[in-house]
Amino acid sequence: MTNHDIRLVVLDMAGTTVADGGLVEQAFETAAAELGVEPGSDDHAEKLAYVRATMGESKISVFRHLFGTEDLARRANAAFEKAYGDLVDGGLIAPVPGAREAVERIRATGRTVVLTTGFARTTQDAVLDALGWRDLVPLTLCPADAGGRGRPYPDMVLEAFLRTKAADDVRQVAVVGDTSYDMLSGVRAGAAVVAGVLTGAHREPELRRAGATHVLASVGSLPGVLG
Template structure:
């Protein structure tokens, strides 16, 4: 592979924190889920659970709630409350693209690369975000954990599903993955992607990206087209 990454044919991008600025809506939606589950605000239990939510940004949300509440029925109840609250916040206009993100996606596609958007949210929430941004139809494929057999990040499944579904690349080394969390990075590394970039617009920073095995760290997803063109 050349230094300009001209062989990259498929780009798998995270949404919240990477291409979408949600202004802390995950934590606000967690508050609603915690209330539904009877977790008292200000309690040690609440603080511990919120810390876990912050530490696992990028992971499949149902997996997070399985860790927090154990029993499957409790996890699903909490996840339903979370998705409902997040969707209402999205419908309230409290979401926006990361500055320049749409243009970056369009640049990647204009360069002949296929772009797939992925999320740790459920499909209904992903669709709500896409609709609120006017991004329906922006890319050929969008994926949530359920589309890849139910396992979200840090498993490689969504990246590999994008590879199989789009048939845009002949080799996983022709795939680039970018996201704002260590879970995004780890999923790309585990999938064998040729380029795995952490971006500094979301939950995690350089130390987490390096520990997860990122090949690059970018200030924003807007730098990715330039990196792939070999001008960054």
């Protein structure tokens, strides 16, 4: 198959199509403080390093690792999602330049585009509303929509494949994101195109190691890759 055969494009949001200016780290600071993690401490530094290393992963999974128990993880996740939502409502996000135009160009070729995130549904909807993107694509997915497992599992990609019925074969799927976890989810789903972009968390070596077939300056270049 060639890139021309791609029928379904699964796009990450934060860092790929959405520029949030480091809001994930800001929201983490709030969540960590609520759970008693002292700013400037070694514990804080270690936890922040883990958050940076696991960008793209479902946030509840990150907090389960960091705080150990389900109760603490859920408290941290709730605080994180609220803080992130408040920052979004404050107008601190914007589209990655050319992202909306890229989606519109891809859809104009008859392909289906799905937007995915590691955030909860309420946060995803807040981002979509802030950008005026509710009608940009026919389907948006968060981990809860795919049985609760986010990246690096392939579940959201496969959920998009099953729900849209846009493709007959997983090799007709393209997965695009800014983190190694995005790349892993695409590889595990069997996507033919697994494209990393350099507008977010991870650089080209990390994206390549995780299985990227393409590395692009931004999602704006994607329509040219797909043809």
